[in-house]
Amino acid sequence: MAVKKGDLPQKTCAICGRPFTWRKKWAKVWDEVRYCSDRCRRERRSSGQAERPSSTQS
Incomplete structure (x- = not known):
């Protein structure tokens, strides 16, 4: 029996x-x-790098 699309898990x-x-x-x-x-996965990576402080800058 096929699963209905409405019954699929959602996140x-x-x-x-x-x-x-x-x-x-x-x-x-x-x-x-x-x-x-x-x-969205790329957005997380790019925003994560932008928020991380660089150790080479003073």
Whole structure:
């Protein structure tokens, strides 16, 4: 029996706050998925580097 789309688990993206649903390719790593897209994952990386103070600057 097929699973209805409305019955799939859902999470909220840590960057944009949009809800996203389970995908088959995330089946093994669903607990680790935090971002809805590659764009949000890149945004986290770029904003994380910008916020980190550089040790070479005085």
